[in-house]
Structures are given as C-alpha cells and as structure tokens.
Amino acid sequence: MAYDYSNLVQKTLRWADLACASGWITADAASQLSHADTRSPETLFPSTGSGTRPLIVAFMGGTGVGKSSLLNRLAGKAIAKAGIVRPTSREVTLFHHHSIAMQQLPEHLPLAKITIAQHDIDVQKNIVWIDMPDFDSTELSNKQQVLQWLPHIDVLIYVVSPERYRDEKAWRLLLAEGARHAWLFVFNQWDKGQLEQYEDFNRQLHKAGFVAPIIFKTACTEKLQADEFASLEAAIVSLATVHIVEQLEQRGVQARKNDLKHKLQQISGLLGSAQAAQQVTALWQKLWQRTIQLLQQGFVWPMQHTATYYAEHAADLLTNPAAARHSLWDAWAQARFDDALDEFIISIDQLELPVTPFKQQIAAIREKAPKIMQTQTELATRMALANPGNLLQRAFLKGLRLCEIVLPLSAMAWVGYKVFMGYYTSNMTDNHYLGVDFAVHSGLLIALTWLIPYFILKKAQPSLKKTALKGLNKGLNTAFCLINDEVLTVAEGLVRQHKEQQNQLSDIIDQCGATDADQNLSVTSDSPLARMLMN
Numbered sequence: 001m002a003y004d005y006s007n008l009v010q011k012t013l014r015w016a017d018l019a020c021a022s023g024w025i026t027a028d029a030a031s032q033l034s035h036a037d038t039r040s041p042e043t044l045f046p047s048t049g050s051g052t053r054p055l056i057v058a059f060m061g062g063t064g065v066g067k068s069s070l071l072n073r074l075a076g077k078a079i080a081k082a083g084i085v086r087p088t089s090r091e092v093t094l095f096h097h098h099s100i101a102m103q104q105l106p107e108h109l110p111l112a113k114i115t116i117a118q119h120d121i122d123v124q125k126n127i128v129w130i131d132m133p134d135f136d137s138t139e140l141s142n143k144q145q146v147l148q149w150l151p152h153i154d155v156l157i158y159v160v161s162p163e164r165y166r167d168e169k170a171w172r173l174l175l176a177e178g179a180r181h182a183w184l185f186v187f188n189q190w191d192k193g194q195l196e197q198y199e200d201f202n203r204q205l206h207k208a209g210f211v212a213p214i215i216f217k218t219a220c221t222e223k224l225q226a227d228e229f230a231s232l233e234a235a236i237v238s239l240a241t242v243h244i245v246e247q248l249e250q251r252g253v254q255a256r257k258n259d260l261k262h263k264l265q266q267i268s269g270l271l272g273s274a275q276a277a278q279q280v281t282a283l284w285q286k287l288w289q290r291t292i293q294l295l296q297q298g299f300v301w302p303m304q305h306t307a308t309y310y311a312e313h314a315a316d317l318l319t320n321p322a323a324a325r326h327s328l329w330d331a332w333a334q335a336r337f338d339d340a341l342d343e344f345i346i347s348i349d350q351l352e353l354p355v356t357p358f359k360q361q362i363a364a365i366r367e368k369a370p371k372i373m374q375t376q377t378e379l380a381t382r383m384a385l386a387n388p389g390n391l392l393q394r395a396f397l398k399g400l401r402l403c404e405i406v407l408p409l410s411a412m413a414w415v416g417y418k419v420f421m422g423y424y425t426s427n428m429t430d431n432h433y434l435g436v437d438f439a440v441h442s443g444l445l446i447a448l449t450w451l452i453p454y455f456i457l458k459k460a461q462p463s464l465k466k467t468a469l470k471g472l473n474k475g476l477n478t479a480f481c482l483i484n485d486e487v488l489t490v491a492e493g494l495v496r497q498h499k500e501q502q503n504q505l506s507d508i509i510d511q512c513g514a515t516d517a518d519q520n521l522s523v524t525s526d527s528p529l530a531r532m533l534m535n
Helices: 002-022 027-034 067-075 140-152 168-180 195-208 229-239 242-271 274-278 280-298 300-312 331-350 356-386 391-428 436-459 464-513 528-532
Strands: 055-061 092-097 114-119 127-131 155-160 182-187 215-217
Touching: 002 027, 002 242, 002 464, 027 242, 055 067, 055 140, 055 229, 055 242, 067 092, 067 127, 067 155, 067 229, 140 168, 155 168, 155 229, 168 195, 168 242, 182 195, 182 229, 182 528, 195 215, 215 229, 229 528, 242 464, 242 528, 274 280, 274 464, 280 300, 280 331, 280 464, 300 356, 300 464, 331 356, 331 464, 356 464, 391 436
Parallel strands: 055 127, 055 155, 092 114, 155 182, 182 215
Antiparallel strands: 092 127
16 A cells, blocks of 8 residues: 555655746645655554554653653563653654564664663563654654654553643644544643543543544553553454554555545646637737738738839849848837737636746747748749739730740731732732832831730739738738747647646546455544544
C-alpha cells in the first residue's frame, strides 16, 4: 500500500514538473505538491517480504502531564527522563523488544539523538513504545522532533492531566493529525482530577469526531493506587496483530491519499474548466474580426501611397527587389495587433484559465506578424504587376497585340497581290498600270492596320497603380488569414494541452480516491479499533 502511495506521489511530482515548465501551474503550486509526505510507520523497518512489522505506539502530550512516567511504569524501570524542577521531555525514547531491528531510521531521525531501551517481555514483542518530547515546549527542536516522528506512528496515546486537558496547542495538533492515526486517551494524575473534568474532556473528543473515545484514568505516583493502567496496556497489546497493523497501514495510506487529493483538487481549480477552454477560439475570432476592420480602415491611405510607390518602381521589382520594398505594417498596425493579443490574454484570464502558456506561445506571433504582412503583400503585388488587369482585359490586349502584327502583314499581302495582278493584266489589256491613287491608298491601309491596334493597345493598358492596389488588397487579406491561422493554431493546441492536463490530473485524483478492494482490511463499526479512529 505504501508502495502504491509512493508511486502516486512520484506520478504527481512528474506531472507537476511538466505542468510548471509549460506554465499551466505556478512554481508555488508545484512546490505545494512536492511536499507530499511519503513517510509511514513501515518505512522504519527493512522490507523482509513477510509483510509483518511491529506496532508503533507513542505517548504524546503537553508539558508535565506524565508521559515519561507512564512509559517508565510500563517498563518497570526508569528508561525515560522525567523532569524534576520543570517536567519537560526533550528527547525521544524508544522501548522495544530486543528482537526488533531499529536500524532503518530516516536521516532526519538519527539514532544518536534517541534514547533506546530494550526488554524481553514476550507479550509486547510486536510493539515499539515511544516517549515523544513535549510539543508545547518553548524549545523549537522539541516541536520539530514531534512533527518528524508523527508520520511514523500507528497509535497515539494522548496524555492529559487535570491542569492541561484543555491545552490549546495540543488540541490543534490533535485536530490536524486526527485522521492519520488511531487514538487512545489517558487522563493521567487522576488522583488530582474530578469527574466534571473527565466529562468535559470526553465532550471535547466528541466534538473532534470521536464517537466513543477510549479514555483511561491513571495515576502515576510513587504510591500506586488502583487505576486503569493495566487496561491501557492490555488494549495496546490487543492491537499488536498483523491484521490490525495492516488496517492501520491502509487507513494511514488513505489519509495521505486524501491529503494529496485535496491539494490536487485545489490545483485543478487553478487550471479552470473545460467549458471555459472551449470558448478560447471563438473569443479570438471575435476579437480578430474587430481588429481586421480597424486595420483595414487604418490601411486605406498607406495602401494608396504604397500602390503609387510600387507602380513607380515596378521595373525594380525584378532587377532590384530591395529598392522597391515598402511595408504596410508600421508602428500603428503593430500597436493595434498587440492590443488585440493583450485583450485576448485578459479575456482568457477572465475565463479563469492559466494565461502563462498563451503568453509564452503568442509572444512569437507578435514578432512574426510584420514579416507575414510584408511577404504576402509584396508577393501578391509582384504577381499582380506581372499579370495586370483581369482575364478579359488580358485576352483583349493579347488579341490587339496579335492584330498589331497580323493586320499590317495582311494589308501588305493584299497590296502586293494587287500590284502583281495589276502588272500581269496590264500586259494583256490596254488598261493602265496601277496609279498614284492606288499607291496612296495602299500606304494608308498599311499604316492604319498598324496604327489603330497600336493606339488602342496603348490606351487599353491597365493602370499599374490600380493593379498594385489590387495586389496589396489580396496580399493584405491573405496575411490576415495567415496571422489568424497562426493564433488559432496556438490557441487550439493549448486547448488540447489544457484538456490533457485536466485528464492527467483527474486520473491522479481518481487514484487518490480509490480505496483498497480488500474488505477484510476495512474497520467495522462495532470493533474496538473503530472507537480509536476519528470520523
């Protein structure tokens, strides 16, 4: 079970690292997930493959409640240091059977700073007793030791006294750690206590979530009196079975899973909803249509000026392209485009979606837009100037060019034919040879068949300015489409990534919520263990 939880934590950390690198979550959010606690009681012992380990039981309480005295009474000798002037426990004391190997403590729990005592009591063979420092002490190291040990505890024996049973610090710690452990409660120094105090303490535990808390009344004085210490010891011994240890392990793992699930659900809220992500592309389309209208209005005069420029430098487009280069995309156009992108980012933020991925990928399009506009308008203008006019005009001009050649040649062929036939017939008849009038008319005919197509061709040539303006309009529309496609490609890709991030996170959350299928490990409501668990 702990292995499954560790794998779940590793999967969470891998997701958090990738999501943070992509900008879907902040570094602070990723840091929160990196603090997932993988410590557990079973990590204190080497893995033998048998699945058995001792029960870890710890005495916990405030200053002067008698935790160390209880452990000394349990051991039958002084193994835990109890204060004299001001009863304060400053160190951790371990009391366990000599057969238990305690050589696998984490680095932050070094054996050098722990008092270890061993015993030969067979009935307690499967129990490790721990006396914890006073967590309400002014010594900061005491509280740190308690917090470091808590994840490794199965059963916490919460010790109070008539003077300290309403300790605020202890109460806050109990509420914070309640779901992670099984709890037994000891009202120590009962020889000084009153029934009203016991009942008040019992009511507090009910409010905290214990339906029927198990509270033992003890009195650890030099002159021992009849109390419930033996019942406390018997209750702990009854818990030291493989089945109950496995139940506690399962509950501890599920508690850690629930904590991790809660953190992941908070992160999921930061990702935003899938419905909001689906609105991103439509949102950009609306913004872009409005921006296109604004840009088109602002480009009216620059396009006239640029068309004139291209018409005057049409010959340079082939011989010296750089000399004819003239861009429509100026600082004003860039500012309007930046405004559209900024408004797009603000709208995404208003949808409660992460904006960092969009900012990162859209940044490149800001620099790309001028190049797209320059390339497309220049290419379209070149193509327009290379083929001026429309298809009908070009066909008409082509016909005129053909007439400019064919008609004069036809006229000259006809005149030549007439000259030849006139000379041939003049020898056979008395008709005079072709005269001056024929020569003048023939010259006029040849001249007219050439001049008429020539002048019509001159007058029918399309305007280079209008042709350049047409090319600029076509290039402008193409550039708008390409810029729109660039932004849409980024937006659609990020929407898909958002869905993938949500699916991955939902999968981890589902795994956190999954419970062990083994019904034999579930705690029944009528078992003594159920009374030790916070609901």
